[in-house]
Amino acid sequence: MEHPEKELNREAKNLINQIAVVFRSAQFHSPSNVAVLSAAEKFISAINPFIESEGMIEIEVVGEFFHINETRVRYSVEFLLNFDYLMKEFKDRGLGTVRFKGIISPVDVQRLIRAFIGCLKADDRFDAMSELMQDSRNIDIERLRHVTEEGDSDIRKVVKKTYFNAVSFSKGIISKIKSGEKISMKRSKRVVESMVDMLLEEEQLLMGMTAIKDYDDYTYHHSVNVSILAIALGHKLALGKKAVTELGLVALFHDLGKMNVPPDVLNKPSSFTEQEWAIVKKHPFWGAKAALKLKGLDNTSIKAAVVAFEHHLNYNLKGYPVARFTKELDFYSRIVTICDQYDAMTSARVYSRTPLRPDKALSVMVDRSGNMLDPVLLKVFINMVGVYPIGTLVFLKSREMGLVHEANPLYGNRPRVLVIVNSQGKKVKGYVLDLSEKDQSGNFVRSIYKTLDPNKYNINLAEYLL
Numbered sequence: 153m154e155h156p157e158k159e160l161n162r163e164a165k166n167l168i169n170q171i172a173v174v175f176r177s178a179q180f181h182s183p184s185n186v187a188v189l190s191a192a193e194k195f196i197s198a199i200n201p202f203i204e205s206e207g208m209i210e211i212e213v214v215g216e217f218f219h220i221n222e223t224r225v226r227y228s229v230e231f232l233l234n235f236d237y238l239m240k241e242f243k244d245r246g247l248g249t250v251r252f253k254g255i256i257s258p259v260d261v262q263r264l265i266r267a268f269i270g271c272l273k274a275d276d277r278f279d280a281m282s283e284l285m286q287d288s289r290n291i292d293i294e295r296l297r298h299v300t301e302e303g304d305s306d307i308r309k310v311v312k313k314t315y316f317n318a319v320s321f322s323k324g325i326i327s328k329i330k331s332g333e334k335i336s337m338k339r340s341k342r343v344v345e346s347m348v349d350m351l352l353e354e355e356q357l358l359m360g361m362t363a364i365k366d367y368d369d370y371t372y373h374h375s376v377n378v379s380i381l382a383i384a385l386g387h388k389l390a391l392g393k394k395a396v397t398e399l400g401l402v403a404l405f406h407d408l409g410k411m412n413v414p415p416d417v418l419n420k421p422s423s424f425t426e427q428e429w430a431i432v433k434k435h436p437f438w439g440a441k442a443a444l445k446l447k448g449l450d451n452t453s454i455k456a457a458v459v460a461f462e463h464h465l466n467y468n469l470k471g472y473p474v475a476r477f478t479k480e481l482d483f484y485s486r487i488v489t490i491c492d493q494y495d496a497m498t499s500a501r502v503y504s505r506t507p508l509r510p511d512k513a514l515s516v517m518v519d520r521s522g523n524m525l526d527p528v529l530l531k532v533f534i535n536m537v538g539v540y541p542i543g544t545l546v547f548l549k550s551r552e553m554g555l556v557h558e559a560n561p562l563y564g565n566r567p568r569v570l571v572i573v574n575s576q577g578k579k580v581k582g583y584v585l586d587l588s589e590k591d592q593s594g595n596f597v598r599s600i601y602k603t604l605d606p607n608k609y610n611i612n613l614a615e616y617l618l
């Protein structure tokens with residue numbers, strides 16, 4: 153038998169998925185269409201036993217997640233599209249909570265569907281929706297609560313602090329190891345835990361921090377960026393908090409072996425000579441050795457050693473170092489490889505000296521899918537960062553220029569964009585546009601025309617994202 157908590161989580165996910173199916177089919181067909189009716193029927197048979205045992209079912213949007221009766225529903229790859237779809241539809245309507253208060257009938261669901269669809273033409277969609285649901289006894293709804301502007305800047309500060317705290321921590325680790333001090337795994341875990349917590353709350357902001365690439369001390373920022381990306385990917389893959397924290401930790405340590413590479417080689421502004429490459433290529437081996445020397449050898453430090461050793465080996469095992477005994481790349485290594493390549497390619501200071509635009513880096517990575525990179529994990533990664541990742545400079549068909557500010561998991565090519573140059577070519581203080589916004593006749597209001605190179609336009613990402 154399945155663990156009861158696991159079982160509950162599966163049912164919760166199923167419920168979210170089922171309600172998404174109902175709304176989705178209702179958007180394409182009339183509410184009395186067979187497809188809609190059968191979806192509604194399935195939903196009813198899924199939710200009623202739940203209502204019976206719990207007394208009430210409350211589905212609430214909290215940040216980027218659904219909560220059912222105050223428990224966060226895990227994201228699952230299987231239902232990824234439907235989850236993202238439903239999240240977007242809730243937000244589009246300013247809908248925060250749907251409460252099922254008693255055993256529901258097909259009539260209840262019909263009313264909910266009609267309100268859900270019928271409110272779309274109204275200015276205040278939530279108001280319209282609640283009006284349409286006035287007669288509903290078993291279902292009620294509540295408006296989505298928004299974080300105020302002021303709170304917003306406070307959150308930014310906390311995110312920034314968490315990020316920079318992790319960077320200075322990684323810096324500290326290296327100097328401690330170099331001076332022969334032992335590194336405490338416990339303390340490292342706490343630092344990563346604070347990033348995991350932050351990511352659950354403020355995924356987009358924390359991911360935004362990784363998009364700023366012109367920091368000094370790139371090596372340390374790189375470790376933290378890879379850790380954040382790995383945490384986010386692990387989270388998308390529905391790994392539990394313990395596993396995500398462990399993954400974040402091994403990702404943070406993946407380049408530990410770089411400390412043995414002489415700084416003049418590591419920071420060399422031009423390409424490496426053959427001898428220099430030979431030295432750099434030893435860092436996975438040195439990293440594994442260093443990981444095993446961490447204080448309190450445990451499972452996590454062994455995993456850190458494995459990942460440090462394997463992170464340039466690639467999915468097809470044809471990278472470096474030559475590994476005679478490895479049959480298959482470790483799961484964590486496959487994740488870290490993706491995050492590492494992405495961050496390295498989009499940064500100026502690692503190996504390739506010219507940074508790639510995020511969308512270009514992704515297309516290089518797509519070419520590596522199935523050979524250097526795990527194809528399934530890469531798909532989830534791209535879905536996560538979006539076709540135009542945060543920080544991409546874009547030129548819109550409306551002739552406005554802006555930076556991608558927030559990914560849209562449902563429409564990868566329709567992120568939220570912070571406009572910095574208006575259609576008259578004037579620099580503006582920045583206003584945010586949602587490219588998934590449609591006009592009355594159902595056409596998208598704005599679209600991306602092309603991506604641009606921020607270096608060419610002298611745009612400092614940090615200025616806008618911090």
Ligand SMILES: [Fe+2]
Pocket residue numbers: 406407435463464
């Ligand atoms: Fe590396």
Ligand SMILES: [Fe+2]
Pocket residue numbers: 374378406407492496
């Ligand atoms: Fe790296």
